[in-house]
Structures are given as C-alpha cells and as structure tokens.
Amino acid sequence: MDTSRFTAGEPAIEITQVAPACWHALDGGRVTGRAEAGARPDGRVFLSVDAWHRSVFDRLAAAMLAALPDPLHTVVDGTDHELLASWQAAGLTIRRCEWEYVVPTAVEPTALPPGVTIEPAAEGPLRALDRIVRAEVEATVDWAEMPAEVLPWQRTDTVVDPKKYTVAVENGEYVGLVRIVRAARLPRIGLVAVRADRQRHGIARALLTHSLNTLHRNGISHAYAEVNETNTAATALFDGIGARRADSIVELMRDGK
Amino acid sequence: MASKGGIEVEGTVVECLRDAKFTVELANGHHVLAHISGKIRKNFIKIVPYDRVLVELSPYDLDRGRILFRYRS
Numbered sequence: 582m583d584t585s586r587f588t589a590g591e592p593a594i595e596i597t598q599v600a601p602a603c604w605h606a607l608d609g610g611r612v613t614g615r616a617e618a619g620a621r622p623d624g625r626v627f628l629s630v631d632a633w634h635r636s637v638f639d640r641l642a643a644a645m646l647a648a649l650p651d652p653l654h655t656v657v658d659g660t661d662h663e664l665l666a667s668w669q670a671a672g673l674t675i676r677r678c679e680w681e682y683v684v685p686t687a688v689e690p691t692a693l694p695p696g697v698t699i700e701p702a703a704e705g706p707l708r709a710l711d712r713i714v715r716a717e718v719e720a721t722v723d724w725a726e727m728p729a730e731v732l733p734w735q736r737t738d739t740v741v742d743p744k745k746y747t748v749a750v751e752n753g754e755y756v757g758l759v760r761i762v763r764a765a766r767l768p769r770i771g772l773v774a775v776r777a778d779r780q781r782h783g784i785a786r787a788l789l790t791h792s793l794n795t796l797h798r799n800g801i802s803h804a805y806a807e808v809n810e811t812n813t814a815a816t817a818l819f820d821g822i823g824a825r826r827a828d829s830i831v832e833l834m835r836d837g838k
Numbered sequence: 839m840a841s842k843g844g845i846e847v848e849g850t851v852v853e854c855l856r857d858a859k860f861t862v863e864l865a866n867g868h869h870v871l872a873h874i875s876g877k878i879r880k881n882f883i884k885i886v887p888y889d890r891v892l893v894e895l896s897p898y899d900l901d902r903g904r905i906l907f908r909y910r911s
Contacts, residue, residue, distance in 0.1 A: 611844070613844065613897060613898075616876075628880075630876055631876050631877075633896050633898055655880070656880060657879070658857075658879070660857050661858040764884070766888065766889075767886050769884070805884065
C-alpha cells in the first residue's frame with residue numbers, strides 16, 4: 582500500500598492507493614476524495630478527481646499523475662473555471678474544446694439535392710458507409726481530433742445499433758448518415774457524416790433537419806450535440822439551424838512526448 | 839480498518855446553474871448545491887432538470903454535494 586500523510590488546510594488527509602488506478606483521500610477513516618483513471622474504448626486513459634478541498638484535489642492528482650505513464654486525458658466543463666485551473670496546475674494542458682449545442686427540433690426542413698432520398702438505415706450498407714467515413718477521417722483529420730467520447734473501436738466499423746441511424750441515399754448508395762440516441766428527455770445527436778465526395782451539397786443539413794423534425798413529431802422539443810470548436814463546417818451547420826451554444830467541454834492532456 | 843464513504847442520498851435535479859453546478863432537492867425537501875462527479879463527467883453523462891440522482895453530501899458542509907449517479911428515467 583502506497584500511503585503518504587499530510588495536513589491539507591483544515592482536514593488532516595491521508596492519500597492511499599487502493600487499486601492500480603484508484604486513490605482515496607481519507608479523513609479519519611472516511612473517504613472524502615477519490616482519484617481514478619480508466620481507459621476508454623479507444624485506449625486513451627481519462628482521469629477524474631473528486632475532492633471537497635482544492636488542496637486535497639492537488640494531492641490526489643499529484644499521487645495519480647506520479648504513478649501513471651503519459652499520455653493522460655481528462656475532461657472539464659468549460660464553465661468550471663476552478664476545476665480547469667486545478668488540472669492546469671497539476672500539469673495538464675488544453676488540447677481541444679467542444680461546444681455543446683442545444684438544438685431545437687422545430688426547424689425548417691431542408692430540400693434535398695436531386696436524386697437524394699432519406700431513409701431508415703439497413704445494416705449492411707450502413708456498415709459499408711461507416712467504414713468509408715472512418716477511412717476518410719483517418720486519412721485526414723484523424724480520430725484524435727474527433728470527440729473525446731467515442732464508441733468501441735471494432736475491427737470493422739463502429740455501428741452498434743443501426744436503428745439509431747438515418748441515411749441519405751443516392752443512386753442506391755449510402756452517402757450520408759446521422760445517428761441520434763433517443764434519451765428520454767434530451768436526445769443526443771451523436772454523429773453527422775457525409776462522404777467526402779458528396780459534401781457541400783446540403784445533404785448533412787437535410788439529414789439533420791429531417792431527423793430533428795421526426796423528434797418534434799414525437800413531442801421532443803430539443804436535442805443536444807457536441808461539436809469541436811475548430812470544425813467550422815459543423816459549427817456552421819448547427820449555428821445555421823438555430824442551435825444555441827449552451828456550454829463547452831474542454832479536454833486536457835498530459836503528454837511528456 | 840475498512841474505510842467508509844460519505845452520506846449518499848437520492849434527490850431530483852431542480853435547476854442547472856453556471857459553473858457545472860446543480861440545485862438538487864432531496865427527498866426531505868432540503869436543497870443542496872451539487873457538482874457532478876469526475877466519473878459522470880468522464881463518461882459524458884448529461885444531467886438535466888428532473889433527473890433523479892444519487893448525491894454524496896459533503897462531510898464538511900451538508901448544503902453541498904456531488905452527483906454520483908443518474909438513475910434511468
């Protein structure tokens with residue numbers, strides 16, 4: 582057991598490593614703080630620290646960061662300046678930011694380009710389109726620039742539940758997709774993607790407005806989505822349909838390389 | 839000696855505040871100012887008003903807490 586004792590402000594706290602990736606702050610035998618590290622499906626290790634005092638946060642973060650190899654990641658709400666400052670003081674730097682959009686579902690439908698239709702997804706061609714989109718992303722911006730929240734990286738594709746997808750079809754071929762997770766109160770727009778050779782024709786906007794209108798008909802007034810602030814095409818898409826930037830998510834990283 | 843955790847109580851989110859904080863009404867009507875736990879943040883779990891949540895109260899201030907878990911509605 583790796584234990585170091587110190588006095589932090591008011592409480593006398595003991596930091597104890599209780600598992601390979603878990604530390605506790607103990608105050609008189611009671612757990613008053615926790616630090617944990619966990620690997621996401623794409624292999625990136627994300628950290629979290631919960632503490633009631635900044636000094637305890639600092640100690641937990643220091644213990645965890647000393648024990649784990651780089652690279653390490655964490656995420657912070659963009660308005661949580663105190664937590665952001667705490668992680669930066671611990672040695673992490675901002676890697677990327679995402680806007681969190683609240684998207685109204687009562688939006689004007691967008692006309693589709695001639696020859697393009699919107700349909701529910703069939704599994705086979707959906708998986709084929711997913712592989713094409715993934716290959717295009719990997720060849721350009723790379724998935725490291727994609728959202729911190731990623732689906733399990735399978736060998737072939739990332740489609741887990743085809744029922745969550747709506748697709749755009751042209752000449753019998755899938756050219757675009759939108760994935761919406763129907764959470765009870767606030768559905769999440771998880772992915773909007775159009776094949777590179779079919780972009781800039783209004784397909785993404787048409788897919789999105791079609792899916793939002795479907796939610797509206799089911800009595801759901803809003804959805805939400807996270808968009809990388811450097812992705813100008815995506816921010817223009819959401820700004821253009823009247824979505825509101827409600828919040829932001831900051832991803833921080835420590836990479837000794 | 840086995841270590842104990844904090845006091846955990848169920849409540850309902852009544853308001854989303856700035857700085858990623860929430861007002862949570864506990865079953866006894868008491869309101870606490872709560873932030874989300876690192877695990878919830880790390881897993882991108884969205885907290886919105888009317889969500890039923892599990893809150894750990896601060897042993898140093900019973901008016902403050904952190905949201906440990908969001909129940910499925």
